[in-house]
Amino acid sequence: NAGVTQTPKFQVLKTGQSMTLQCAQDMNHNSMYWYRQDPGMGLRLIYYSASEGTTDKGEVPNGYNVSRLNKREFSLRLESAAPSQTSVYFCASIQRSGNTIYFGEGSWLTVV
Amino acid sequence: AQSVTQLGSHVSVSEGALVLLRCNYSSSVPPYLFWYVQYPNQGLQLLLKYTSAATLVKGINGFEAEFKKSETSFHLTKPSAHMSDAAEYFCAVSDGSSNTGKLIFGQGTTLQVKP
Numbered sequence: 564n565a566g567v568t569q570t571p572k573f574q575v576l577k578t579g580q581s582m583t584l585q586c587a588q589d590m591n592h593n594s595m596y597w598y599r600q601d602p603g604m605g606l607r608l609i610y611y612s613a614s615e616g617t618t619d620k621g622e623v624p625n626g627y628n629v630s631r632l633n634k635r636e637f638s639l640r641l642e643s644a645a646p647s648q649t650s651v652y653f654c655a656s657i658q659r660s661g662n663t664i665y666f667g668e669g670s671w672l673t674v675v
Numbered sequence: 676a677q678s679v680t681q682l683g684s685h686v687s688v689s690e691g692a693l694v695l696l697r698c699n700y701s702s703s704v705p706p707y708l709f710w711y712v713q714y715p716n717q718g719l720q721l722l723l724k725y726t727s728a729a730t731l732v733k734g735i736n737g738f739e740a741e742f743k744k745s746e747t748s749f750h751l752t753k754p755s756a757h758m759s760d761a762a763e764y765f766c767a768v769s770d771g772s773s774n775t776g777k778l779i780f781g782q783g784t785t786l787q788v789k790p
Contacts, residue, residue, distance in 0.1 A: 604782055608770075657776035666720075
């Protein structure tokens with residue numbers, strides 16, 4: 564089972580460039596999430612999608628947009644990258660409330 | 676609002692010694708609590724979770740955690756550390772009254788295991 568797959572794994576961007584992080588899950592999960600991880604701060608929720616067709620802001624949504632393309636895929640877009648967005652990004656999914664949350668392997672993004 | 680505090684950003688133990696990683700939470704509703712482990716350059720792996728069934732929760736790799744409501748704590752322990760336990764550990768609480776995937780994470784504790 565692939566589980567939660569994120570691409571790319573590593574990316575270097577210049578300030579002002581745009582890019583999209585892709586996330587796909589093959590577990591037929593309803594809800595999907597994007598987190599960012601910064602040293603000494605744990606993981607913080609950027610955006611989430613409780614079900615196909617819905618998206619909501621998390622704790623740190625500024626500078627990001629998301630698209631729940633279908634039930635499998637949930638993408639995160641940086642329209643104009645800033646050095647403050649240098650981070651490790653994790654996608655996660657869950658079937659429904661009470662179930663186990665599954666995380667992807669992470670995407671390391673550096674903005675120079 | 677829920678919050679999580681992990682006491683100690685770095686913990687160092689000798690191989691074979693007791694591992695104790697501390698986590699305190701704040702929640703206005705009965706919490707769902709989690710411990711995750713992250714090895715270098717890898718994703719998060721669930722160690723164990725508390726979902727109100729039993730206060731002592733056993734997880735993978737010999738880890739366990741005890742939910743203490745009176746102390747609002749969910750400390751992670753392992754009787755005997757192994758070199759392979761060296762990693763970063765995160766405590767998390769579900770944001771809300773149910774486990775929806777919206778998690779509030781602590782800042783993490785790096786466990787060093789000395790030979």
